[in-house]
Amino acid sequence: MRHLHHSLLPRFILLVLLCRPGTGISAQTRQLVWTEEFESSTIDRSVWQFESGPSNDNVQFYTDRTGNATIEDGKLRIIALKESYQGYEYTSAHLRTEQARGWRYGRMEASIKLPATKGFVPAFWMLPVDNLYGWWPNSGEIDIMEHPTNEVTKIYGTVHTETYNLFAGPLPPGGSTTEVPDAEDAFHLYAVEWSPEKIDFFVDDQKYYTFENDNGTSSTWPFNQPFYIILNLAVGGGWVGTPDETTVFPAVMEVAYVRVYQELNDVEIQGPEFVTYKTEGVTYSLGEIEGATYQWNVPGGAKITSGQGSPQITVNWGLFGGMVEAEITTGEGSYSKTMPVRVSPNLLKNSGFEKGVKHWRSATGYPVKALMNLDGEVFSTGDHSLFAAVTDVTGNAWDVQLSQSNLALRGGTKYHASFMAKSGTSGGQISAGVINISNYALAGQTTISPDENWALVTFDFTPSGNIAAGFNVDMGGHTGSYYLDDFVLTTLELTDLNLVKNPDFFDGEDPWALTTHSAAVAQGTVADGAYAVSISNGGTSPWDIHLGQSGLPVENGFEYMVSFDACADAPRQITALVGINGEPWTVYSDAKPITLTTNRKTYSFTFAMKEPTDLQSRLGFDIGGDGANVCFDNVLLRKGEAVDTTPNNFVDRVQSQAALYHFPNPVRNGTTFYYILQEQAGVSLKIFNLSGQELETIESGFRQQGEHQIRWDAGELPAGIYLYQLHAGERSETRKLILLR
Numbered sequence: 001m002r003h004l005h006h007s008l009l010p011r012f013i014l015l016v017l018l019c020r021p022g023t024g025i026s027a028q029t030r031q032l033v034w035t036e037e038f039e040s041s042t043i044d045r046s047v048w049q050f051e052s053g054p055s056n057d058n059v060q061f062y063t064d065r066t067g068n069a070t071i072e073d074g075k076l077r078i079i080a081l082k083e084s085y086q087g088y089e090y091t092s093a094h095l096r097t098e099q100a101r102g103w104r105y106g107r108m109e110a111s112i113k114l115p116a117t118k119g120f121v122p123a124f125w126m127l128p129v130d131n132l133y134g135w136w137p138n139s140g141e142i143d144i145m146e147h148p149t150n151e152v153t154k155i156y157g158t159v160h161t162e163t164y165n166l167f168a169g170p171l172p173p174g175g176s177t178t179e180v181p182d183a184e185d186a187f188h189l190y191a192v193e194w195s196p197e198k199i200d201f202f203v204d205d206q207k208y209y210t211f212e213n214d215n216g217t218s219s220t221w222p223f224n225q226p227f228y229i230i231l232n233l234a235v236g237g238g239w240v241g242t243p244d245e246t247t248v249f250p251a252v253m254e255v256a257y258v259r260v261y262q263e264l265n266d267v268e269i270q271g272p273e274f275v276t277y278k279t280e281g282v283t284y285s286l287g288e289i290e291g292a293t294y295q296w297n298v299p300g301g302a303k304i305t306s307g308q309g310s311p312q313i314t315v316n317w318g319l320f321g322g323m324v325e326a327e328i329t330t331g332e333g334s335y336s337k338t339m340p341v342r343v344s345p346n347l348l349k350n351s352g353f354e355k356g357v358k359h360w361r362s363a364t365g366y367p368v369k370a371l372m373n374l375d376g377e378v379f380s381t382g383d384h385s386l387f388a389a390v391t392d393v394t395g396n397a398w399d400v401q402l403s404q405s406n407l408a409l410r411g412g413t414k415y416h417a418s419f420m421a422k423s424g425t426s427g428g429q430i431s432a433g434v435i436n437i438s439n440y441a442l443a444g445q446t447t448i449s450p451d452e453n454w455a456l457v458t459f460d461f462t463p464s465g466n467i468a469a470g471f472n473v474d475m476g477g478h479t480g481s482y483y484l485d486d487f488v489l490t491t492l493e494l495t496d497l498n499l500v501k502n503p504d505f506f507d508g509e510d511p512w513a514l515t516t517h518s519a520a521v522a523q524g525t526v527a528d529g530a531y532a533v534s535i536s537n538g539g540t541s542p543w544d545i546h547l548g549q550s551g552l553p554v555e556n557g558f559e560y561m562v563s564f565d566a567c568a569d570a571p572r573q574i575t576a577l578v579g580i581n582g583e584p585w586t587v588y589s590d591a592k593p594i595t596l597t598t599n600r601k602t603y604s605f606t607f608a609m610k611e612p613t614d615l616q617s618r619l620g621f622d623i624g625g626d627g628a629n630v631c632f633d634n635v636l637l638r639k640g641e642a643v644d645t646t647p648n649n650f651v652d653r654v655q656s657q658a659a660l661y662h663f664p665n666p667v668r669n670g671t672t673f674y675y676i677l678q679e680q681a682g683v684s685l686k687i688f689n690l691s692g693q694e695l696e697t698i699e700s701g702f703r704q705q706g707e708h709q710i711r712w713d714a715g716e717l718p719a720g721i722y723l724y725q726l727h728a729g730e731r732s733e734t735r736k737l738i739l740l741r
Contacts, residue, residue, distance in 0.1 A: 029332075030107055030261035033287025037257045038076045043069060047101065051094035051232070053086075058121075059242055060235035061088035069093035076255040078233045080120060082243070090243070094232035101270055102129035102226035106262035108144060109191035109202075110231070115251035116184035119243030120149045121234040122253040124190055126227035132356035133218040134373040137165040139356065140222035142199060143174070145190035148240045149251075153181045155190070157201030159211050162219040175201060175209025187256055199223065226268065231255055262287065264332065269324055269339035274349035274359070275317050277497050281305075284324050285312035286337065297325040299341075299504070299529065300565060300602070300634050317343050319497055320504040320634040322529045340529075342506050345494035348404055348471060351487040353384040360386075363401040368392055368476050370400040380420040380454050380485035381510065389424065389481040397431060400476035402484065405437060411465035415444070416495075418458040419473075419487040423450040428478025432457060434489070436467040443469060450482055499552050499637045500619060505531045512549050520544035520624050530565075530633035539624040542575050542721050543738070548620025550581040552637055554588060555613045559640035562589065562619065563604035568596040570628040573690065574621055575721065575736070578607065578637065581618035585666050586611065591622070591721065591736040593690070596630060604636075610645045625720075660726045662712075666738035670713040673698065673724065680704050681729035687712075687737070688723040695722070703728075714739055 036047065050064035060080060062068075068079050068091050080092040110124050123146045128139040141160040148154070158174030165172060180188055180203055191202040201209040213221045233253040236242040243249075271284035286294065288311040296313050298304055299322025307313035315324070321343035328335045342354075349359040353374060364370040369392035379385040390400050409415065417434065433445035444461025463469075471489060475482060501511055505526045512531065514524040520539030524547065525532055531547070539545060554560060562576060574594050579587035589607035619637050623630050660675045673685060685699035695717070699710050719741040725734045 029263050031264060031267075031287065031289045031330075032259060033106070033262045033267055033289060034101060034103070034260040035257060036259075038071050038074055038255065041071060043071060043076070043095070047097055048095045049098055049100070051096065054088065055094070055234070056237060058234045058237040059088065060090040060092040061086045062094045062232070063091050064093070065091075067091075069095060074256070076231070078122075078231060078253040078255070080115070080233050080235050080249065080251040082247075082249040090235040092233045092235055094230065096127075096230045097228045098127075098129065100228075101260075102228045103260050103262065103266075104224070104226045104268065105194050105196065105266040106260055107191055107193045108229065108258075108260050109189055110144075110258045111187045111189050111256035112145065113187045113254040113256075114147050114184045115149055115233065115253055116152075117246075117248040117251050118150045119236055119240055119247045120251050121237065121240055122147050122149070123230070123232055123234065124255075125230050127230060128222070129226040129228050130355045130358040131360075132225050132358075133162070133222050135357055135362055136160070137167075138162040138218070138222065138373065139225070140227075142192060142194070142223070142227060144192050144201070145203075147183060149184070150240045152184060153178045155180055155183060155203055155208075157192070157209050159199065159223075161222055164220065173211055177203055177206070177208040179203065179206065179208070187254070194223065196224065229258060229260075231258070260287075264289070264328065264330065264335045267328065267335070267337065269326060269337050271324070271339065271341075273339070273341055273355065274346075275321070275341055275343045276347055277319055277343060277345050277494055278317065279343075280316040282315045282317060283307075283312055284315060284326075284339065286326055286328060287311065289328065289330060292328050292330045295327040295329075299323060302343075317341075319343065319636065321506050322504055340506070343504070345490045345497065346487075347407055347489040348487045352380075352382040352485060353386060354382060356384075357386070359404055361401075361403050361405070363399060363403070364388075365399065367394045368399045370476065372400070372402065375483060378422075378483050380483075382485070382507075385420075385483045385485040387424070387481070387483055388475050390428075390475055390479050393476060393479055395476060397474040397477035398472065401472055401474050403470050403472045404487075405468075405470040407434075407469040407471060407489065409434070409443070409463050409467050409469045411463050411467070413491055413493075414460060414462045415489060415491055416458065416460050417444065417471070417487075417489050418456055420454050420485045421448065421450045421457050422454045422483050423452055424481030424483065426480045427451065427482065428480040430473060430475045430477070430480075430482060432459070432471075432473045434461060434469050434471050436463075437470050438468060443467065454483075454485075496639050499554075499639065500549060500635050501551075503635045504633060505529065511551070512547060515546050515548075517541075517544045517546075517624075522623075530631045532629065532631045533623060534629050535623070535627050538627045541719055542573075542622035542625045544624030546620050546622055546624070547632065548581075548618050549635075550616060550618040552578075552617050552619055553613075553615040554578060554609050554617045554637075555639070556609050556611065557642055557645050559606055559608050559643050560589070561604065561606050561636065561638045561640055562592075563602060563634075563636040564621075565600055565602050565633040566594070566596050566621075566630060567598060567600040568628045568630045569598060571595065571597055572626045572628040572630070574623045574630065576603070576605070576621055578617055578619050580614060581616055584664055585738075587665055587738070588614070588617065590661075591738060593721075593736060596628075600631070600633075602634075606640070608643045608645060622721075660733045660735055662724070662735070662737065666740050667714055668740055670711065671737070672709055672711050674707070674709045675726055675728070676707050677703060677705050677728055679729075682727075683708075684727045685710070686725050688725065690721055690723065698724070699726075 126142040131139045137160045143158040146156045193200045301318030301320040326337045362372045370390045372388045375387035431447040446459035521536040578589040687696040
């Protein structure tokens with residue numbers, strides 16, 4: 001009989017077949033990419049994290065105390081004690097590399113000596129980093145070694161999947177061996193060799209079981225994603241029973257080392273994939289491969305602060321995400337590695353379930369009856385939502401809970417929380433809140449009754465002091481089914497850093513829109529982390545092709561900064577602007593002509609918002625009138641300092657030598673030019689085309705200090721973009737005029 005070993009589920013008993021051991025053959029091309037030799041005097045907590053609390057149907061309480069896990073004589077010692085602690089009679093330790101290290105494919109091995117007394121289940125096993133297909137067992141489990149100490153000579157190796165588990169369907173497949181009679185007296189080498197085709201299980205390089213990929217779905221083979229390593233010593237449970245008077249304490253599981261070998265094609269960059277704006281000191285690493293050289297690159301706005309040329313770098317992030325890239329060079333050749341990193345104002349990670357249920361926890365335990373998992377057919381945005389169905393309510397609302405923890409919130413700061421929700425076939429009342437993990441006190445909460453339509457749920461709160469917080473959605477108060485998506489927890493300070501949504505095109509095209517007019521033909525795609533516009537016909541006017549994003553708030557009386565990265569496949573001109581998203585298409589920023597080159601560059605400008613506040617303005621690029629393809633990335637619209645925009649008659653009073661603008665803008669048949677002179681001066685006001693050719697002189701002569709205006713008729717000029725220029729004494733100003741027909 002075998003006992004299911006998983007920290008989030010009740011213990012169960014299962015049968016496994018005894019397989020005859022075979023001979024393990026290690027691939028000669030594998031390199032040692034990670035090792036833990038336990039050479040330090042203390043456990044490295046940047047690598048090893050500790051489970052805390054009870055688990056499964058075991059009878060221990062896991063702690064992170066040195067009494068339960070320590071390093072002595074170059075070996076990790078996991079120690080089970082008989083003692084009264086937190087309402088339990090036994091303590092032990094459970095260590096994992098979850099947030100620090102994960103691997104896909106290769107050889108994972110550990111040299112371990114097992115405790116020699118009954119009533120324990122020491123284990124060396126792996127769980128998925130991302131939970132890409134949902135919580136256990138959907139995303140899989142690999143038990144490299146489990147040893148019920150009541151079966152002194154027996155070692156088990158097993159896999160668990162959505163199909164092969166104790167809840168439904170065939171039992172988890174696995175094998176066992178009795179060829180280690182001294183497993184409790186000596187160190188032995190326990191290992192798996194994992195490839196896209198199969199997982200082989202070994203003891204001392206003797207293969208005793210193989211689990212093969214059936215080339216089906218993730219329900220039978222979820223083993224195509226990174227997994228992390230776990231070492232633990234469980235006390236009691238259904239597999240081995242509770243320790244009795246013959247059990248010897250302390251019971252010790254000793255680990256001499258843990259090593260991971262991979263082929264260089266399988267080596268992947270390790271590090272956080274979700275980062276909040278301006279987070280500093282983030283580490284990314286590759287295996288420390290003997291004789292290898294490393295070259296790293298990070299996207300625009302990010303900076304490598306240390307480690308260039310080494311297996312590990314430290315990065316300070318800005319406002320844009322993208323690819324962290326590395327080139328490994330060895331005697332075998334060069335290998336390019338990439339890792340996409342999302343940078344946003346959101347404190348919640350994996351907010352739209354892009355990476356399965358990574359960073360999210362679910363509670364659907366006794367006494368309620370509920371199901372919670374990913375749904376790939378109903379979603380607000382992206383390609384997944386979280387589905388929860390509550391079929392029996394006999395406990396508390398929080399007995400069915402979706403949560404994310406490890407949120408460091410600042411006292412006195414206002415936070416804004418939101419998410420999308422809808423009911424399924426039925427619905428009831430659910431609540432969402434942020435709690436102080438240390439005492440479960442609510443920092444903020446809202447209660448809703450979702451209906452069949454997606455709706456935005458929001459609430460704001462301000463913690464009175466700094467707290468370690470958790471974000472929870474409680475659904476156990478009423479029967480019903482619910483879909484949840486697009487979670488956000490942020491501050492005004494963070495969102496004001498960039499008003500543009502999806503500025504780095506990490507999430508594809510949405511909410512950007514590419515529009516064409518007249519005969520223009522263009523197509524936009526997101527490629528290599530940028531938005532590329534392929535132009536078949538540029539049309540006749542710049543606005544015949546427009547890439548833009550609307551719904552951006554710009555307030556009267558503030559300065560704004562616009563910046564973006566752009567390039568073209570041939571030198572050409574485009575126009576960048578911020579203005580009304582509709583008639584009369586007033587441009588707040590003046591239309592800024594930008595000359596692109598074939599090299600990607602950053603362009604920027606500022607403007608003062610002198611018009612009434614517009615909460616739905618558009619930031620856009622007019623890219624028609626030319627057939628050269630263009631690309632955009634890292635678009636920024638940031639609110640700056642307050643500026644004086646107090647009106648004085650028909651024009652804003654400013655302190656420049658000559659203040660100049662025209663209205664209406666864009667122009668249909670004619671417009672009025674306005675300008676202010678701070679002192680008397682000789683004046684000329686002229687119209688030019690974009691090639692710099694003078695078309696018309698509107699005003700010429702000596703003018704007095706004060707405000708001036710002159711009406712202009714566009715006559716027979718064709719539609720297009722023109723420049724008008726005012727010379728006043730030794731100063732001049734140039735503005736753009738958009739003529740529509």
